[in-house]
Amino acid sequence: MSVTRELIERFATVVGDKNALRDEADTAAYGHELRKLFKGRTPLVLRPGSVGEVAAILKLATEMGTPVVPQGGNTGLVGGQTPDDSGTQIVLSLSRLAAIRELDEDAGTMTVEAGAILQTVQERAADKGFLFPLSIASQGSAQIGGILSTNAGGVNVLAYGNARDLCLGVEVVLPTGEVMHDLKKLRKDNTGYDLKSLFIGAEGTLGVITAAVLKLVPQPRGRQVAWAGVSDPAAALHLLRRSTAAAGGSLSAFELMADSAVRLAEKHMSGVRVPIQSDTPWHVLIEISSGRSEEEARSLAEEILGAALEDDVVSDAALAASIAQGASFWQVRETIPDAQRVEGASIKHDISVPLSDIPAFIEEAGRVVAREVPEGRLMCFGHMGDGNLHFNVQGPAGAGEEFLAKWKALNTAVHAVVRRYEGSFAAEHGIGKLKRDELGETADPVSLEIMRRIKRTLDPAKIMNPGKLI
Numbered sequence: 021m022s023v024t025r026e027l028i029e030r031f032a033t034v035v036g037d038k039n040a041l042r043d044e045a046d047t048a049a050y051g052h053e054l055r056k057l058f059k060g061r062t063p064l065v066l067r068p069g070s071v072g073e074v075a076a077i078l079k080l081a082t083e084m085g086t087p088v089v090p091q092g093g094n095t096g097l098v099g100g101q102t103p104d105d106s107g108t109q110i111v112l113s114l115s116r117l118a119a120i121r122e123l124d125e126d127a128g129t130m131t132v133e134a135g136a137i138l139q140t141v142q143e144r145a146a147d148k149g150f151l152f153p154l155s156i157a158s159q160g161s162a163q164i165g166g167i168l169s170t171n172a173g174g175v176n177v178l179a180y181g182n183a184r185d186l187c188l189g190v191e192v193v194l195p196t197g198e199v200m201h202d203l204k205k206l207r208k209d210n211t212g213y214d215l216k217s218l219f220i221g222a223e224g225t226l227g228v229i230t231a232a233v234l235k236l237v238p239q240p241r242g243r244q245v246a247w248a249g250v251s252d253p254a255a256a257l258h259l260l261r262r263s264t265a266a267a268g269g270s271l272s273a274f275e276l277m278a279d280s281a282v283r284l285a286e287k288h289m290s291g292v293r294v295p296i297q298s299d300t301p302w303h304v305l306i307e308i309s310s311g312r313s314e315e316e317a318r319s320l321a322e323e324i325l326g327a328a329l330e331d332d333v334v335s336d337a338a339l340a341a342s343i344a345q346g347a348s349f350w351q352v353r354e355t356i357p358d359a360q361r362v363e364g365a366s367i368k369h370d371i372s373v374p375l376s377d378i379p380a381f382i383e384e385a386g387r388v389v390a391r392e393v394p395e396g397r398l399m400c401f402g403h404m405g406d407g408n409l410h411f412n413v414q415g416p417a418g419a420g421e422e423f424l425a426k427w428k429a430l431n432t433a434v435h436a437v438v439r440r441y442e443g444s445f446a447a448e449h450g451i452g453k454l455k456r457d458e459l460g461e462t463a464d465p466v467s468l469e470i471m472r473r474i475k476r477t478l479d480p481a482k483i484m485n486p487g488k489l490i
């Protein structure tokens with residue numbers, strides 16, 4: 021159904037002229053994400069400034085059957101936030117709904133609006149001695165609404181959980197314009213279905229999150245970042261078990277990286293240097309956070325790595341001597357995706373498998389890669405502590421479209437291995453446009469049917485983010 025000029029004006033009236041972008045020069049940036057892998061166009065971007073305005077927009081959209089694409093910081097990697105190229109989908113930007121409504125120090129909660137930037141939330145929490153532990157490389161742009169709608173993970177899931185675990189309540193506008201007020205600060209609440217969880221990870225297909233209650237934790241008093249070289253993923257798994265046993269909940273990150281990936285970061289990213297220079301096929305970054313002191317964090321890391329060196333579980337190790345050096349260790353890990361972009365085209369897999377199967381998975385899926393794309397180079401890295409790997413395959417230097425043409429075939433072959441290990445082919449970044457068909461083809465039929473029934477019930481006019489997820 022086309023969006024008539026008259027309808028555009030009706031929507032514009034809700035938010036006021038200034039916040040209804042209609043000129044292509046203004047709307048173009050909302051039609052694609054940074055990498056331009058997902059491109060579309062929209063006749064209208066609405067920037068509501070209140071929950072009431074969001075409600076009025078969705079009510080009108082349901083009445084008129086107008087498709088609505090919610091958009092936060094536009095950093096999603098699976099195309100969920102991008103309109104299609106029909107020119108009929110309007111974009112609902114949450115950027116103006118960005119207030120921090122309350123920080124309750126006794127409850128350890130922060131109530132924020134959906135458009136609040138993750139980094140701002142972290143900074144406001146830190147000002148009061150708290151930590152909002154969700155941390156991802158896009159935190160300078162990603163918004164809380166987007167974070168929750170994708171159930172974002174990041175580097176601290178091991179200790180603190182993902183977005184769903186860090187959210188106590190939500191306020192959601194339904195496609196009908198009704199508002200679900202569920203901004204509870206409760207740590208315990210067994211009053212029926214967990215409705216907030218329906219909207220977390222729903223990728224904007226069921227309603228628009230307008231605010232949330234976030235869980236804060238005390239700022240750790242000490243942090244120690246360490247780096248270790250290991251011979252293979254089995255040794256990394258062994259090190260993970262030892263680290264968990266020694267540090268328990270203080271183990272806040274455990275990242276695995278293939279040597280190929282860290283050397284690529286070193287090659288392309290200025291100032292990036294791998295902390296150990298000895299030959300090792302795999303690297304591990306460990307972070308220990310202590311509620312007590314720097315000394316405790318450091319001595320835990322020393323104890324873990326000292327024993328692991330003695331027992332030949334690791335071949336080499338380095339402890340960061342300062343906060344700045346710890347940040348430089350992290351920089352190696354975090355710049356791998358950028359280095360991959362500079363090197364040329366790569367095919368990505370965002371998978372998870374049970375921790376115990378990681379070594380076998382890497383070996384088996386590695387063989388599949390060698391068979392399907394012999395010219396490809398495996399750049400495996402990721403949040404091993406969560407069983408989540410970015411099992412990426414880099415084309416030859418400077419590779420482009422020709423290599424990317426193998427994306428679907430390689431994904432299919434690697435995801436078949438993921439399924440054999442009862443893993444997930446969308447561990448962290450969601451389904452969006454990118455994996456929608458595959459979800460439809462491979463999900464458990466009963467689970468899929470439940471999702472469809474929920475969608476039909478909440479969004480009978482099918483206006484919410486059509487073409488995404490389901």
Ligand SMILES: Cc1cc2nc3c(=O)[nH]c(=O)nc-3n(C[C@H](O)[C@H](O)[C@H](O)COP(=O)(O)OP(=O)(O)OC[C@H]3O[C@@H](n4cnc5c(N)ncnc54)[C@H](O)[C@@H]3O)c2cc1C
Nearest residue numbers: 092093094095096100101163165166167169172173224229
């Ligand atoms: C460099 C980089 C690093 C990244 N690292 C990680 C990482 O480590 N872990 C991780 O999980 N992700 C990561 N991401 C992916 C991305 O940053 C996250 O998915 C983030 O949560 C998206 O937030 P956003 O505000 O940009 O949402 P958008 O990209 O704007 O939207 C994402 C989805 O949420 C929906 N949506 C947005 N706001 C709302 C709302 N208020 N109500 C309902 N639906 C809404 C959109 O329709 C879309 O489906 C990374 C991305 C980049 C570019």
